[in-house]
Amino acid sequence: MCTISRGKIGKILKSTSTCIFENLAFEEHIFRTHNVERSGEVLLMWSNRPSVVIGRHQNPWVEVNLPFAKETNIEIARRHSGGGTVYHDQGNLNISLLTTHAQHCRPKNLKFISDALNSNFTVQIVPNSRDDMELQPGNRKCSGTAARIAKGQAYHHLTLLIDADLEILKKSLKSPFRDQIESNATRSVRALAVGFLREDDGNASVEGAEMAISEVYRKLFEQSQFETIDVSSKIAANPEILKILEELKSWKWIYGKSPKFQFSGENGQEIEVKDGLIMGTDQRFSTDF
Amino acid sequence: MMAARLLGTSSRIAKFSRHFHTAKAAFLPVVQFKLSDIGEGIAEVQVKEWYVKEGDTISQFDKVCEVQSDKAAVTISSRYDGIVRKLYHDVDGMARVGQALIDVEVEGNVEEDEKPKKEEKKGAVTSTPQASKESATSASESSASDGKVLATPAVRRLAMENKVKLSSVRGSGKEGRVLKEDVLKFLGQVPADHSSGSTNIRTTHQAPLPAAKSYEALKEDVAVPIRGYTRAMIKTMTEALKIPHFGYNDEINVDALVKLRGELKDFAKERHVKLSYMPFFIKAASLALFEFPGLNATTDDKLENIIHKVSTSIMVNTQKLILKASHNICLAMDTPGGLVVPNIKNCEQRSIFEIAQEITRLMEAGKRQQIGREDLVGGTFTLSNIGAIGGTYASPVIFPPQVAIGAIGAIERLPRFDKHDNVQLNINCFLEIYLFQVIAANVIKVSWCADHRVVDGATMARFGNRWKFYLEHPSAMLAQLK
Numbered sequence: 001m002c003t004i005s006r007g008k009i010g011k012i013l014k015s016t017s018t019c020i021f022e023n024l025a026f027e028e029h030i031f032r033t034h035n036v037e038r039s040g041e042v043l044l045m046w047s048n049r050p051s052v053v054i055g056r057h058q059n060p061w062v063e064v065n066l067p068f069a070k071e072t073n074i075e076i077a078r079r080h081s082g083g084g085t086v087y088h089d090q091g092n093l094n095i096s097l098l099t100t101h102a103q104h105c106r107p108k109n110l111k112f113i114s115d116a117l118n119s120n121f122t123v124q125i126v127p128n129s130r131d132d133m134e135l136q137p138g139n140r141k142c143s144g145t146a147a148r149i150a151k152g153q154a155y156h157h158l159t160l161l162i163d164a165d166l167e168i169l170k171k172s173l174k175s176p177f178r179d180q181i182e183s184n185a186t187r188s189v190r191a192l193a194v195g196f197l198r199e200d201d202g203n204a205s206v207e208g209a210e211m212a213i214s215e216v217y218r219k220l221f222e223q224s225q226f227e228t229i230d231v232s233s234k235i236a237a238n239p240e241i242l243k244i245l246e247e248l249k250s251w252k253w254i255y256g257k258s259p260k261f262q263f264s265g266e267n268g269q270e271i272e273v274k275d276g277l278i279m280g281t282d283q284r285f286s287t288d289f
Numbered sequence: 290m291m292a293a294r295l296l297g298t299s300s301r302i303a304k305f306s307r308h309f310h311t312a313k314a315a316f317l318p319v320v321q322f323k324l325s326d327i328g329e330g331i332a333e334v335q336v337k338e339w340y341v342k343e344g345d346t347i348s349q350f351d352k353v354c355e356v357q358s359d360k361a362a363v364t365i366s367s368r369y370d371g372i373v374r375k376l377y378h379d380v381d382g383m384a385r386v387g388q389a390l391i392d393v394e395v396e397g398n399v400e401e402d403e404k405p406k407k408e409e410k411k412g413a414v415t416s417t418p419q420a421s422k423e424s425a426t427s428a429s430e431s432s433a434s435d436g437k438v439l440a441t442p443a444v445r446r447l448a449m450e451n452k453v454k455l456s457s458v459r460g461s462g463k464e465g466r467v468l469k470e471d472v473l474k475f476l477g478q479v480p481a482d483h484s485s486g487s488t489n490i491r492t493t494h495q496a497p498l499p500a501a502k503s504y505e506a507l508k509e510d511v512a513v514p515i516r517g518y519t520r521a522m523i524k525t526m527t528e529a530l531k532i533p534h535f536g537y538n539d540e541i542n543v544d545a546l547v548k549l550r551g552e553l554k555d556f557a558k559e560r561h562v563k564l565s566y567m568p569f570f571i572k573a574a575s576l577a578l579f580e581f582p583g584l585n586a587t588t589d590d591k592l593e594n595i596i597h598k599v600s601t602s603i604m605v606n607t608q609k610l611i612l613k614a615s616h617n618i619c620l621a622m623d624t625p626g627g628l629v630v631p632n633i634k635n636c637e638q639r640s641i642f643e644i645a646q647e648i649t650r651l652m653e654a655g656k657r658q659q660i661g662r663e664d665l666v667g668g669t670f671t672l673s674n675i676g677a678i679g680g681t682y683a684s685p686v687i688f689p690p691q692v693a694i695g696a697i698g699a700i701e702r703l704p705r706f707d708k709h710d711n712v713q714l715n716i717n718c719f720l721e722i723y724l725f726q727v728i729a730a731n732v733i734k735v736s737w738c739a740d741h742r743v744v745d746g747a748t749m750a751r752f753g754n755r756w757k758f759y760l761e762h763p764s765a766m767l768a769q770l771k
Binding site for chain 2: 008057080081082083084101102104105106131145147148149150151184186222259
């Protein structure tokens with residue numbers, strides 16, 4: 001399965017943008033246009049302002065505390081890859097690995113990343129069978145993984161909590177409506193415990209983690225390149241990426257892409273919602289947001 | 290026209306009933322697009338969103354649906370052009386790898402339209418063996434579209450991707466069916482030389498099928514994740530067919546060569562050199578290239594300039610041809626991972642033994658799939674020893690950015706007139722009958738192809754003649770020994 005040796009060229013890209021939409025758009029653009037077979041694999045890293053990111057087939061009303069997010073200006077985004085919901089802020093490092101479909105191997109990636117972190121910081125990070133990474137002791141989840149595969153290419157991306165405000169994290173991921181919604185959307189699996197690197201190693205930093213991972217990644221290839229990308233300017237100059245960005249920001253994508261669901265109101269109302277739009281209801285309702 | 294349409298429709302109906310009686314009707318209009326292997330040992334995925342519905346027209350590479358497995362969101366793209374006829378799952382349904390996802394009515398077959406009368410007359414059941422026999426013969430006769438040739442969709446796709454006309458490939462399957470191996474052979478895949486045992490091609494290109502998969506997945510449409518060398522081959526061949534090829538074929542009497550190799554056998558063994566015929570072919574080519582440097586050249590990426598690296602530059606209109614000083618001769622090599630074409634650097638400076646040793650080294654590396662980048666770049670001329678597997682004449686494809694290639698067939702023992710025209714005179718009364726001596730000769734066929742934008746037939750022919758001369762008169766090679 002993961003025995004084929006990696007290619008010759010690896011490229012490391014560091015984004016300077018802290019906007020979740022810009023970074024997701026850039027990642028998707030690279031996925032669609034960078035030909036791994038021809039030009040080698042890519043490692044993309046970035047950090048965002050506080051945001052909550054739901055998976056491709058999830059329901060934001062179920063996964064996100066929308067009122068809280070609105071109040072505290074936490075961005076809400078839906079990504080293209082599957083999996084569950086995560087909270088990002090500047091203490092989180094997002095890592096995205098672009099390979100061919102055949103080379104896509106999440107356990108292999110998690111192994112080299114956890115090895116890199118374990119040797120650079122006084123932490124013990126262990127990947128688990130769900131492709132999460134946990135700080136031991138205590139099974140404290142510090143990283144979640146998701147993947148996207150299409151047209152012979154794939155990316156595996158993950159979050160890595162180096163420093164986090166666990167209170168905000170927990171609050172933003174607990175939706176007040178989660179028990180009132182019935183749907184087939186992917187449900188996030190709540191981790192029993194959450195942790196971040198700085199808990200175990202006070203010297204841990206996002207830059208440090210970036211460097212540790214870059215160094216190990218470089219060694220996997222014959223040739224490697226490191227580039228810092230001003231993603232905001234790049235997007236402004238490229239109408240294709242702009243299109244992807246617009247889509248990611250649109251209501252239709254963030255809310256409308258939710259698989260159809262049934263909402264049971266407090267007063268026993270049953271509202272059917274499809275494509276984010278109310279299909280049938282027998283009651284009047286108030287629009288809070 | 291109206292009549293044709295009506296006939297077309299009715300033939301389709303006839304075809305459908307035939308479907309139930311023919312085990313594998315390869316020219317049915319409706320194909321089952323199966324969910325190909327997602328990898329990671331995943332057997333089942335959930336369909337999350339459809340991008341098409343029944344009745345939609347779909348093109349190859351269009352998005353079909355989104356599926357999700359664990360944490361991976363996978364976009365499935367269509368393999369076919371056609372019309373979606375059936376969706377096998379609802380949203381949130383579970384789709385199994387290897388099983389049908391959608392039915393696509395692929396763009397109409399020529400055969401359908403051309404044989405309606407026969408179809409109508411025959412009726413459903415009893416006609417089957419006869420009808421397929423007819424189609425087999427018409428397949429071999431037709432020079433028309435691929436619709437007449439028996440081949441599975443997977444084989445058609447392989448042929449299409451490599452710009453191979455199925456009608457020009459000889460099918461070795463049942464009833465003239467063109468198999469995948471036939472297409473691959475057509476593309477000129479070969480191991481390195483005559484004498485070494487070639488790895489069994491048949492097994493190298495199959496996907497590693499997990500044991501407990503459903504039986505269906507084995508028959509057609511085996512999804513082989515295209516990796517490494519095969520992927521590169523697809524790229525290269527697509528580029529290559531942009532080059533206008535012309536061929537020049539010849540026959541070479543290798544009696545002298547066979548004798549020579551026999552003589553050197555023990556000496557080579559002493560030197561730990563595995564001596565096949567390939568080193569001779571390569572050395573002869575290198576010697577001939579000294580006289581025809583235009584064949585040891587490359588064109589640049591834009592295919593506008595042909596690059597000369599040495600001091601001489603020939604201006605051809607506004608294009609420049611780069612003549613390479615080194616003869617880095619490539620050999621087409623069949624490895625477990627597919628066709629690889631490494632080259633032996635500076636053949637002009639190497640002796641035949643040294644070339645033989647390089648061949649051995651590359652073959653060993655190839656078997657372990659460890660041919661280094663150094664060995665793969667910088668080739669200037671290619672020889673393919675397809676004869677090690679079999680065949681006489683071939684149509685090799687130039688390996689860009691080179692400008693020429695040669696494919697060498699198998700050694701055959703054939704009757705030929707004695708070169709010296711030794712004559713046995715037999716006089717019978719007033720009739721004088723001259724009997725020309727017929728001898729058994731060892732003969733090989735060579736098929737040269739060159740880039741007709743920068744190489745003309747005369748040059749190729751003269752080069753071919755020179756190469757032939759060296760092989761038929763090895764002493765000429767000896768005379769140039771430094």
